[in-house]
Amino acid sequence: MNPIVFLxxxxxxYGEPPVLACAGVTFSIQQGEFVAIVGPSGSGKSTLMNLxxxxxxxxxxxxxxxxxxxxxxxxxxxxALRAYEIGFVFQHFHLADGVTALENVADGLLYSxxxxxxxxxxxxxxxxxxxxxGRTGHRPNQLSGGERQRVAIARAVVGDPxxxxxxxxxxxxDSVSGATVVELLSELxxxxxxxVVITHDNELAxxxxxxxxxxxxxxxxxxxxxxxx
Amino acid sequence: MTTxxxxxxxxxxRSRLRGRDVIALGTAGLRARPTRxxxxxxxxxxxxxxxxxxxxxxxxxxxxLNDQLAELGTNLLTSTAGTSLTGEQTxxxxxxxxxxRLVPEVESASSxxxxxxxxxRSILSDPxxxxxxxxxxxxxxxLDVVYGAIRTGTWLNHATSQYPAVVLGNTAAExxxxxxxxTQIWLxxxxxxxxxxxxxxALAPELDTAAFIGSDIANQKFGYEGNPxxxxxxxxDEAVDRVRSLLAPTISPQSPNDIDVSRPSDALAAKNAAxxxxxxxxxxxxxIALLVGGIGVANTMIVSVxxxxxxxxxxxxxxxxxxxxxxxFLTEAVxxxxxxxxxxxxxxxxxxxxxxxINGWPFTLPFLAIVVGVGAALVIGGLAGFLPAIRxxxxxxxxxxxS
Ligand SMILES: Nc1ncnc2c1ncn2[C@@H]1O[C@H](COP(=O)(O)OP(=O)(O)O)[C@@H](O)[C@H]1O
Ligand SMILES: [Mg+2]
Numbered sequence: 174m175n176p177i178v179f180l181x182x183x184x185x186x187y188g189e190p191p192v193l194a195c196a197g198v199t200f201s202i203q204q205g206e207f208v209a210i211v212g213p214s215g216s217g218k219s220t221l222m223n224l225x226x227x228x229x230x231x232x233x234x235x236x237x238x239x240x241x242x243x244x245x246x247x248x249x250x251x252x253a254l255r256a257y258e259i260g261f262v263f264q265h266f267h268l269a270d271g272v273t274a275l276e277n278v279a280d281g282l283l284y285s286x287x288x289x290x291x292x293x294x295x296x297x298x299x300x301x302x303x304x305x306x307g308r309t310g311h312r313p314n315q316l317s318g319g320e321r322q323r324v325a326i327a328r329a330v331v332g333d334p335x336x337x338x339x340x341x342x343x344x345x346x347d348s349v350s351g352a353t354v355v356e357l358l359s360e361l362x363x364x365x366x367x368x369v370v371i372t373h374d375n376e377l378a379x380x381x382x383x384x385x386x387x388x389x390x391x392x393x394x395x396x397x398x399x400x401x402x
Numbered sequence: 403m404t405t406x407x408x409x410x411x412x413x414x415x416r417s418r419l420r421g422r423d424v425i426a427l428g429t430a431g432l433r434a435r436p437t438r439x440x441x442x443x444x445x446x447x448x449x450x451x452x453x454x455x456x457x458x459x460x461x462x463x464x465x466x467l468n469d470q471l472a473e474l475g476t477n478l479l480t481s482t483a484g485t486s487l488t489g490e491q492t493x494x495x496x497x498x499x500x501x502x503r504l505v506p507e508v509e510s511a512s513s514x515x516x517x518x519x520x521x522x523r524s525i526l527s528d529p530x531x532x533x534x535x536x537x538x539x540x541x542x543x544x545l546d547v548v549y550g551a552i553r554t555g556t557w558l559n560h561a562t563s564q565y566p567a568v569v570l571g572n573t574a575a576e577x578x579x580x581x582x583x584x585t586q587i588w589l590x591x592x593x594x595x596x597x598x599x600x601x602x603x604a605l606a607p608e609l610d611t612a613a614f615i616g617s618d619i620a621n622q623k624f625g626y627e628g629n630p631x632x633x634x635x636x637x638x639d640e641a642v643d644r645v646r647s648l649l650a651p652t653i654s655p656q657s658p659n660d661i662d663v664s665r666p667s668d669a670l671a672a673k674n675a676a677x678x679x680x681x682x683x684x685x686x687x688x689x690i691a692l693l694v695g696g697i698g699v700a701n702t703m704i705v706s707v708x709x710x711x712x713x714x715x716x717x718x719x720x721x722x723x724x725x726x727x728x729x730x731f732l733t734e735a736v737x738x739x740x741x742x743x744x745x746x747x748x749x750x751x752x753x754x755x756x757x758x759x760i761n762g763w764p765f766t767l768p769f770l771a772i773v774v775g776v777g778a779a780l781v782i783g784g785l786a787g788f789l790p791a792i793r794x795x796x797x798x799x800x801x802x803x804x805s
Contacts, residue, residue: 223800226719228715228719228798229798229799248723248724249416252417252726253415253417255718256720256721256722257414257721258414263716267712267715271434272430281720283717283720284419284722285415285418286420289422289423328720
């Protein structure tokens, strides 16, 4: 089976003279995996998430996401990949303040051309799945941090993407809310979604089946290699 | 690395954004910052209000003129003695009115004779302050021909035309400060008694500044010999052109070129046309206001794009293409401008209605003006929003993560 994420000698440099945010990164993730990309602040984790999420392209090396070569895709193709096959969860939630949880989640399907009534129907189901079936009419400022992140997760998975990327999903949460979020992510993983969690928190990473350690833009450890080696 | 993924070109649907959702996105963007939206729509609104008001005012005053012409008739012709080569006021032959009445299709005719006689409020008045009032001898039927009306008093008749009695035109009475009959005024070195004051005569404004006296007293006191200076004539509407060509040769067969024949309704229309020249100026000012409004919209949109980088990044992560972002911001700019356009049109209509009511014009506003105006607002919004929208579309998709 093809890996859902395949990176080979991937490099991303910024500016002139070039600063390497990541270099020589090689790993692949199979469908159904639950992976932590772990490393200290500034090690290049967000850069990697941008590359895996096709929000950015490598300056060198090859990246295949969902079976497609990112370098060969134009903006429209990459947008379509994100619309249908990748869900994003951000550290700062990025919810729209003025509208309800239901509307926020329904926006996860906005760019798939789904009709509004259908988007809202699916959004309700997604909110029930994250345990917020009773909060559909609340606005983000009426919700706790943990609830907001669950709304963001519902938005990421409302279209049932095979790949879910979460950048520091617990970074702004207390430990109890954080644990709930991690439990939710593993629940989604058990149902078949490939989940990649980016974190600087070693404790959190330790609870996931596979950890890819990053430092100074390079892979310094991969628990699956260690196990199979 | 050993295993390369087999490059199967994935067949996946495209990102798609429905038209209804585009509109919803545009309005949501404005509703999120209502005060800013209102302020930046205000510029467009002011420009639009100015344009609509100008067009409305000019259309309403034109409608008033048309009504006026329909009421006054366009069939009045005046024949005036010109000035001689030496600059002296010449006179018409004493039988000018009788001759004009004989012209085929002429329905009625009358005349006035301007005298070189000054009029003052009293004997104590400054002799230089004549107030531009002309003394005239008027035929008894003058008002019937020029459609004049008496505001107060009685017009000259056979009896009063022998006595020092005077009828004042509307403006003449105002300048002399005379408000009712019975007042004495100083005319040609003796007191005359005012016996009537006229309403303003739209088609013959020269009569508004006149003091009318009878022919007998004019003959006795001022040596009037019966020569009129202006003949007023009415015919049927269709005959005006034919009559017009016959008037000068009829009155003065020897020197028809000395007679000026004119149609006062043309002068009225020309005066209105001169007023319309101002509408060009105001339209120019209105379009500058619209332009400034457009710049305001562009400015608001640029600020909005800069502030909403994260929102744009999020939308890109959710699958929006660059054109989706572009169209969202463009829609927002066009809606903003349309808001100003509609609001401004309403203001302009209110202004037109108010001015029309004050001036007693019929309220007239061409529907086309509103269509063109709102259309212009949409185009301005599109132009103003275009560059900001392109900037929005160029915002890197990673903007949501780099926080
Ligand atoms: N847009 C950018 N321009 C320049 N340098 C960047 C940019 N984004 C990230 N970097 C640099 O790349 C390195 C990795 O950053 P990042 O991926 O955000 O790390 P992490 O998410 O692990 O904290 C840092 O040194 C950062 O300064
Ligand atoms: Mg980061």
